[in-house]
Amino acid sequence: MLGGWKYANIKDGSFAEYFHVNNANANLTPIPDSISDDTAVYVCDMLSTGFMGAEHANIPLGGTVVVFAQGPVGLMATVGARLLGAGLVIGVDGVSERLKLSRHFGADVVLDYTQVDPVEEIRKLTGVGVDSAIECLGAQATFEACIKATRPGGTISVAGYFGHGDSVEIPRVEWGVGMGDKVIRTGLCPGGNVRMSRLLKLIEHGRVDPSPLTTHQFDFQEVDKALHMMETKEDGIMKPLIIFPVS
Numbered sequence: 001m002l003g004g005w006k007y008a009n010i011k012d013g014s015f016a017e018y019f020h021v022n023n024a025n026a027n028l029t030p031i032p033d034s035i036s037d038d039t040a041v042y043v044c045d046m047l048s049t050g051f052m053g054a055e056h057a058n059i060p061l062g063g064t065v066v067v068f069a070q071g072p073v074g075l076m077a078t079v080g081a082r083l084l085g086a087g088l089v090i091g092v093d094g095v096s097e098r099l100k101l102s103r104h105f106g107a108d109v110v111l112d113y114t115q116v117d118p119v120e121e122i123r124k125l126t127g128v129g130v131d132s133a134i135e136c137l138g139a140q141a142t143f144e145a146c147i148k149a150t151r152p153g154g155t156i157s158v159a160g161y162f163g164h165g166d167s168v169e170i171p172r173v174e175w176g177v178g179m180g181d182k183v184i185r186t187g188l189c190p191g192g193n194v195r196m197s198r199l200l201k202l203i204e205h206g207r208v209d210p211s212p213l214t215t216h217q218f219d220f221q222e223v224d225k226a227l228h229m230m231e232t233k234e235d236g237i238m239k240p241l242i243i244f245p246v247s
Contacts, residue, residue, distance in 0.1 A: 017220075025193070027191060038214065039203060040200060043200055046072045046076050046213065047076050049189040050077040051080040052188075053080065053135075053158075053159030053187070054080030055080070056186075058131075058155040059132045060131055062087035063087060064086070064130040064132070065088070065089050065130055066090040067089070067090070069142055070098040071238070072238060074091070076208075078091050078106050082106035083207060086132075089107045089109075092113055092145075094113050094114040098238075101238075109125065119148045122149045129149055130150055131151060132154060132157065133149050135157070135159065137160045140169065143162075146158075147182065152180045152182065155182070156184045157185050158184065170184075213239045214241045219243055219245075
């Protein structure tokens with residue numbers, strides 16, 4: 001099964017009017033009539049990746065969770081943590097609009113890293129650190145913060161994409177000098193019929209509505225502009241929706 005991420009990275013055509021789907025019986029699922037296409041599209045990546053981050057975080061019922069970076073994946077990790085039974089969800093970002101969305105999607109506490117040291121604040125809130133930390137940016141700073149903010153015996157779940165550099169460093173002391181029993185788990189956007197069907201059920205029955213992530217709409221001919229804005233993050237863009245022509 002390919003999953004949404006692989007379609008955009010190892011198989012051409014995902015921005016064409018039509019494209020071939022490998023093993024269609026395993027990789028496609030019908031969209032319920034009650035769910036609009038522009039909402040359903042989120043199960044292909046953002047919902048699946050963000051929820052994967054929460055699922056891999058080994059969140060105990062009533063446990064404490066921090067999600068570093070409240071972009072689309074981080075916001076879906078935030079709501080995923082709440083759905084999995086977290087008792088306290090903390091969202092960390094430096095953009096006010098994203099922090100507002102973090103509360104909308106279930107964060108009990110939001111921390112602006114431009115105003116406070118999030119690790120210090122997390123330790124004040126929890127005493128010993130969180131049970132689970134989810135990294136959703138793909139950066140050395142947020143990865144280190146996850147290690148530092150997680151209690152001994154806790155789990156660091158990485159959903160961010162580390163696309164630069166030759167290595168990722170682990171802070172030695174906060175790692176417990178190798179004896180802190182802190183698990184680091186990574187993953188890739190899960191795909192497939194079964195996964196997509198389950199995520200669509202969450203939308204269909206009101207457990208989550210990812211549509212607030214869509215901040216801009218573009219015609220099919222404006223794909224390049226949408227991709228440029230996603231790279232520069234101009235005009236407060238969160239996620240662009242590409243409208244394909246209907247014949």
